[in-house]
Amino acid sequence: MSTIIKFDIKELKKLANDKNSCIIEKKVTQNLALQPWCLGNLKESIKNLLDYKIGKFDKEFNGILLSYKNLRILQNVGTIRNDNADIHFQVQADYFIFRPYVGATLTGIVNKKSTTHLGILVHRVFNVVIPRPTEEPGNMWVGSNINEGQEVRFRIVVLDLYGALPYIRGELDQRCVKLGPDGDDDEEVEKKAAPALNVSYVDFDKTKPYTSKQIGDGLPHSTLKNTKLINSSKPQISSPGTVSDSHNQSVNGKSGFTKAKNADGEISVSEKKIKRQSKLLESEQKQLEAHSKPNKKHKRDVL
C-alpha cells in the first residue's frame, strides 16, 4: 500500500475528523531502537523505520498505521541499555491509524461484484468482503442490486488484521441500501467527497504482449484483444469489466445511456472533462439518470 496508494495529510485529516471512518489521529510518544549504523543519518533512519510500519498492523497502535506527521525526536542523545547494541530514542509523532472494530459502520466503494459476494474498497486501500448470505433462499439478496462503482454502507462483522492482508468481512446495512436516491442528501455529499475509484496505477494495456516489447510491428494477437482492454488509453477507471465497458459506451454515444446509468456511481476524470465540454449531453444524461443521486451530486461539484 505504501508504494501504490499514498495518502496526503489533508485527506487523512478529513477522514480523521469523520467519526464514521474508523480513522483516528493520535499523538504517540514511542521508544524506537536503532541499529548503530543508523546513526549516520538519524532522521532518515527513523523515517525508514516508521515507513516500514505503514500498512501493517501494529500492536502498539492496535490498528493499521496509515501515515504520520510532525515527526520529532525528543532526545539529542540516545540511550544504550544493558549490553544491547541498540540505541534507543524517544520519538513523537501524530499517527493516523485505521482502527476498525466489529460492529462499526463504514462506507466504501464496490469494486468487485460477483454472484456470491461483493468486494468493497474502503479508504481506497482496505478490501472488505460482503458475502451473500447462504441461508436465505432465492434471489432476495439486496447486494445483487448493487453495481460496481457504487458506494455502500456496511457493518463490520468479522475482523482479522493480523495477516499479511487485513481481512474484514461486512454485512450490508439493509436500511442504507433501501434508502435509495431520495434519502439523506447531505450525508451522500459528504461521502462523495472521496474521489471515485481509480486504478491509474495499473496499466492494463501493458499486460498484453504486443505493448510489452518495443518491437515496432506490434504483432496483433487477435485472441487477446478482448473488448475489456481496448479502452485503457484514456485515464482509466475501475477494473476493466462490465462497468468500464458501459462507461465507454456512454462516452461514445447516446445509445449506451441506458446501460451507462448503472455505472454512473463512479465518475472518471475523462468523463468529467467530457461533461464540461458538452452540456447538452449532460442534460440528457441527467434526465435519464434522475434516480441516481450520488452521481448528480458529483456533477454539481464538477460544474
Next chain:
Amino acid sequence: MSGTPKSVASLMQKTLKRQSDLARMRLRFTKNQVEQILLSCVRNKNTGPYLELIKVLKEYPLNEDNFRIVFDDSLSCVVLLGREMTEYVNVVCNIEWLDRSEELVDLYRTFVLNLVTAHTYHCPVVMMRLVTLFKEDGENWEDRPPNELLVKWSHIHDIIGRIVAIMPMTSDLLMHIMIDQFPYYKAGCYINRAYIYNLIWMSKYLPSLREQVMTAVINKMISMDVNIAENEKTKSDTMFDMDVDCQDEVSITLDYCMLEVLKWLEDEREPIMNILCTVFERIILPTYSIRHVQFLLLYTISINQQCADRVLDNLWTIAAGLQGMGPGALTTRKTAASHLAGLLARCVRVPNTRLIKYLKSMAEWCHSYISATQESTAACDNTKAHGAFHAICHAIFYLVAFKHHLLFMNKENVNFVESLNLPRLVTCALNPLRTCPPQVTRAFSSITRSHQVVYCQGIIEKNARHTLQSTAVQQYDEWFPYDPYNLPISGKIIWPLCIDYKDWLKEGDDETQYSSMKRKLEEDDDYLVMASPTQRLATSLSHGISPGFRTSENIFI
C-alpha cells in the same frame, strides 16, 4: 521357476496401473458434485468425500469438462472456501490452466479473482502460485520470446494486474513474493532471464513498482557478477587463456540479463534511467570489484546528458566527501573516485568540457588538501588516514595517462594540464605515487615525461627502494570498474559506447573499439592473427594488459 514371483508381481502392477489409467479416463465429475462435496464438508463436517476429492485433484490431470465443472462449482461456493479449506484452495490453484483454451483461462481468472476478494488471506498462496509459473523451464530465445510463451505470460500478468487493481494492498505482497521467488543465480540462463523479463514486464503495468523492481533485478545481477569475478580470481594465472568459449554458465546468464535490462532502458528511457541512477548510488556504488553491472550506468549516461551530470556530480561529491553529513566511508569514497575516473575516461559520450571540469576540481581539491595537511603530517605516512586523497590523486593520474591524446593535443590543452600543477601533487609529503597501481604510475610517468610536464622517475625509484626495505608486500587497488566489457551479447550494445585505451607508443592505430571487437568475434579462433609479432612487441612494451588500460584486444586473448 525363480522368475515366477517376479512376473506375478509385475503382472499385478501392470493391472493396477491399467486400472488407475482407466479410472483416470473415466473420472468424470457430474455437475454440482464438487459443490455438494464442499457444502457437506462445511455444513455437516463430512470430510470423507472432501479428502477424496483433494486426492483426486492432486493426482489426476483433468480434462476440459472436468476442469470446467471443478471451477464452476468452486466459483459458486467461493464464499465457503475459508481458512479451513486452505488445502483445497492450494490444490485447485495448482491445477494446470495455462495451456487450456481461452474460455477456461477466463474461468480460472474469474475464480481466482473471486477467491482473492472473498478471502484475502488466500492471496499469498495465489500470488505465489502465479509467480512460480514464471520459473518454468523452457528454451532460451534470441530476440524476443516466442509468441505462445508471451501469450501465456500475458495471461498471468493479466491476473496479477487485476488482483492488484482490486486490492491495492497486494502490491507490497507481490513484490515481496517476486523477490522471494527469484531463481538461484546458478539455476540457469533461461530461468533467470525469463524471470527478469517478467519482472520488468510487471513494472510496466505497475509503474509505481519500478524502483523496487529495478532494485531487485540489479541486486540479483550483482550477485551473479560478483561470483563471476570470484571465478576469475581463482584462475587468475590463466588470464591469458581466457576464451569466449569457456565462459561459464553464470556469465552467460548475466549476459542475457544485461541484455534485458538494456532493452528496458532503451524502451522507457527517462523515468527508468533516473531510477537506475538512484539504484546505482544505493547498490552498485558500494559494491566493490564488480565487472559488468556498472556498464548499465555507462549506457545511461551516454544516452542521457542530464543523468550524466547528475551521476558525475554525485560521484564527485561522494569521493570528495562533500555531502552533508560527514565524509562517509573510505571504501565508498575510493570506489566513487574510481567510478568517476572510469566514466570520464571510458565513456565516448562524455564531453571534454566535463573532463576538464572534473580534472580541475579534483586538482583544486587535492591542492587544498595538501595545504591543509602540510604542517600536521610531515612525519605521518598513514595511507589510511589520507586514503581519499590518494584515491583522488590516482584518479587524476589515471585520467591524464588515459586521455593523453586529448590533453596533449594542442598548446591550449597542454597549458591546462600545466595549470593543474601536477608536480606539486607528485612531490608532496603524502606521496600519492607510492600507493598508485604500478601500471598507472608507469603510463603517467612516461607520458608526463615525454611532454615535459612532470618528472616522477626520482620519486618512483625512491618509493621502490622503500618497498624493498619493508618486508610487507604492497597491495595496490587494481580494480578499474570500466575496464573493457567482455560479455559478447550485451556487449554489442555497450562496446560502441566505450573508448579503448590508446597507448601513446602505438601510434597510427585508428581502429575504433567497436570494429576491433567485431573483428575479434569474427576471427574468434584465429588466435595467431592477433599475436602478430609487432603487436606482441607493442603490448610487451606498453603493458597494455594491465588493468585500467586494458584494451578490447587483450580481453579475448
